[in-house]
Amino acid sequence: MEDIEDLLIGSATPPGFRLPLAAAVGVGTKRNQLSSSSLSPSPAIPGTQTIFIKTFGCSHNQSDSEYMAGQLSAFGYSLSDDPDHADLWLINTCTVKSPSQSAMDTIISKGKSSNKPLVVAGCVPQGSRDLKELEGISIVGVQQIDRVVEIVEETLKGHEVRLLTRKKLPALDLPKVRKNKFVEILPINVGCLGACTYCKTKHARGHLGSYTIDSLVGRVKSVISEGVKEIWLSSEDTGAYGRDIGVNLPTLLNALVAELPADASTMLRIGMTNPPYILEHLKEIAEILRHPCVYSFLHVPVQSGSDTILSAMNREYTVSEFRTVVDTLTELVPEMQIATDIICGFPGETDEDFLQTINLIKEYKLPQVHISQFYPRPGTPAARMKKVPSNVVKRRSRELTNVFESFTPYSGMEGKVERIWITDIASDGVHLVGHTKGYIQVLVLAPDNMLGTSAMVKITSVGRWSVFGDVIETVNPVSDNKALNKLVPNQDCGNSAKTGGFSEEPEYCACGNDICCGQGTLENNDNSRGSAVPQNQSKRNFIGWMLRKREHLHKTVESELASGSVKKQEGIMRKWDFVDKVLLGGISISILTIMALVVAVMFRVIWSQ
CATH class of the missing domain: 3.80.30.20 (tm_1862 like domain)
Incomplete structure (x- = not known):
């Protein structure tokens, strides 16, 4: 059918028309996981299914995905970053480059072969609605994201719906689930x-x-x-x-x-x-x-x-x-x-x-x-x-x-004291990411509770894509993280982890669009974030660093297992990684030390008698 309005024929109410679930507004990831795993909803009940969102392209596309995720969450839908366990895939597309559109074709083909209901949003269907790849698929235009719930509900019922006619800009106060809550x-x-x-x-x-x-x-x-x-x-x-x-x-x-x-x-x-x-x-x-x-x-x-x-x-x-x-x-x-x-x-x-x-x-x-x-x-x-x-x-x-x-743009920054604003976790899973007033990326070893704060740092070394710094003092501590988490779903902000039901294909747009995904650096920037940490930094916040590193390594292995890049039995039987060994060694040494002290005290008591 040509447009979702066609579904109104013979119906007293618009398709999918119902009030949002008040309790679902601003619901975080944990609740979403609970609703999808423990309730086992019937597919016939709207608002009880799980949605996987894949985003290609620029920051404007990312914002659109966050708005669509917010509306779906507000109506009770769960968001998942696991496509295999989702009831419907929502693909937000980019038309800037051929590789982006090819990636879209691949995921659509995979969805069709998995018999997943598909909704395609973004620039590709809006600019090329007659593409062969979009045949039989529901599509929603870039200025109709405020009606994504209707599209999803009708698609889950088995209808093919299309909504592309531009009327007015979507409201800015729609519900939103941010990839990064800060x-x-x-x-x-x-x-x-x-x-x-x-x-x-x-x-x-x-x-x-x-x-x-x-x-x-x-x-x-x-x-x-x-x-x-x-x-x-x-x-x-x-x-x-x-x-x-x-x-x-x-x-x-x-x-x-x-x-x-x-x-x-x-x-x-x-x-x-x-x-x-x-x-x-x-x-x-x-x-x-x-x-x-x-x-x-x-x-x-x-x-x-x-x-x-x-x-x-x-x-x-x-x-x-x-x-x-x-x-x-x-x-x-x-x-x-x-x-x-x-x-x-x-x-x-x-x-x-x-x-x-x-x-x-x-x-x-x-x-x-x-x-x-x-x-x-x-x-x-x-x-x-x-x-x-x-x-x-x-x-x-x-x-x-x-x-x-060949340029070294940050040489000479060593020793400088800069104020930075910390909003993310680096892709190495170890450092926090902050930016200077000039938006230079600064990697620091600091506890996770410094996310959302501003700090004074001393630059200790520079790399090609980022600089490293030591935190001197916090300028704006987050006074009430619990209150913040009530307002915004508690998501992992790391670049390397898929968060809150989102999956992204970051891209810097050749059309001159905004810097995608916020970092504004060359495509291979992420490779530098995992570079070796200067020796004087590795001594700071050691336990927090080890725990974050361990979590990051385990997430990497889990991701490889899920994607099939590592054989399952090999993943299960694999040797403990270095971080696990260090943590276990530290615990063992602590236990042995305590036992040795107990024995020493006992001998001393016996000899004193």
Whole structure:
């Protein structure tokens, strides 16, 4: 059927129409696991099934998934990160690159072969609703996420439903289950004003549609009261905000900053902005970036160092204008950090064009550059242009990556004392992740109760992607973690673990979309997070480190077993890992020491008689 409204024929009420379960609002992971495992609900009862959510793409997609998860949870559905035990799969898709869409095809095929009811959301069905892969599958558009419960309920009944017609923006105050309870991803607008020749996202997200300042201010007030410590402004182009409703980005930012706590316990991160729309506001933007509650960080995609290629891309700015943005912000904002994107091998790119890109990156030595190869997206003008040979594209991508990786952007930070905001657990399962005012990633050994706090740290060593630090003192301790956990589901925030029923394919969007999943570093950033810890750090919080390391290793083995990458019997019979041995050895030594002391005391008593 074409649309969910078709189901209304012969029915007195809309499909799936019912009030949410009040007790389910804000329900955490533990309750969800209990409801799915112990109650064994009948599939015929709406709101009793388990949903697996898979998210591809940018932070805007992540926010959409969190909103959909919140609504499903509010109506009683359980969220699971185990696809095999879920009753329905909800796949939130990205159309930026071919690999993302191929990954979507793979998971859809797997779901069909497992006879799982499927709902596909996001940019792929919105921009390419007639794809063969989507035949027989329920789909929901990017601006209809507020009706995901209806879609899920009808799909579980065996109906194929489609809801793609754009009407109005989804409300910002919908229930939400955050992947990271300390981070709110706040969409300020959808769509954009650009017409880049390679971009498929415009087909899906459409023309610019901005939320009102009042609605965004209200959302900021709400999430601060819930204990959120970072607010990420997200959109397809932050700089274009408000041009459709008669306001602009500086006006919004000033209104939002006025609501942030004076002690800077909650920080604001401004999302990706293309050069054309901030050139006229550079001084105002710089003033906001200097504010104590705003990270001195901005993602400004350049895509190419050649004006010829920028013109072919229809990017609506020149390399000189990009330089103006970077130079002005760097001059006016202390500790300013800028990230950018490069597309290698765009149709028509010559060796000279590529050399200009190399020289631009060498000149600025930006600490964060995402390098992607050109992917022709069906239906875009660039897909019809003459392509650069794939071997040339790959060679250029490797060359630019080697140039970028030769930089040492954080050298000289050793010994500095920085304030950081701690909101995550590193993928090594050992360190906590904080960010400086310039959004430089700092890894620290600290107890988990420091998540959601701000601290002063001394930088002890630097790596290519991160720096290491020792905590000197806590600035903003979380006064009531129990209260916070009541407001937001208690989820593991680690990057390496799938949390709260979410599964992500992090991706840095070649269209110039916001930095995906928040870290804003090169794709292989995670490899560095597991690097060796300096010797002087490994002595701090040793027991907490050992326990976190043990938990991380066990989760890794469990994940491998679940995926079938390790034989089950080998996993069961495997030797204890190093951490287990150390922990057992410590316990054994303690017991032997106590026994020895008892025996010594007994002998002393006997001899004294």
